[in-house]
Amino acid sequence: MYPKTEQDAPEDTSNWLPVGDGGFHLYMRIYTPDMDALETWTAPTITEKGL
Secondary structure (H helix, E strand, O other): OEEEOHHHOOOOOOOEEEOOOOOOOOOOOOOOOOHHHHOOOOOOOOOOOOO
16 A cells, blocks of 8 residues: 555556645554454554655
8 A cells, every 4th residue: 555645646556545745644443353363463564665
C-alpha cells in the first residue's frame, strides 16, 4: 500500500491510496475476533519508505 498525494502517485496505482497533504492516520479494524487467536497475533509492521 502506498499512501501518497496525487502529485506523488506511483505509475502502478494498484496499491496506491490517495491521501491529502495534511496528516495521515492508519487504523486497523478487527470485527468479532477469535479471542484465542488474539493471544498470539501481532499487528503487521508499518514501514515508511522514501519512494
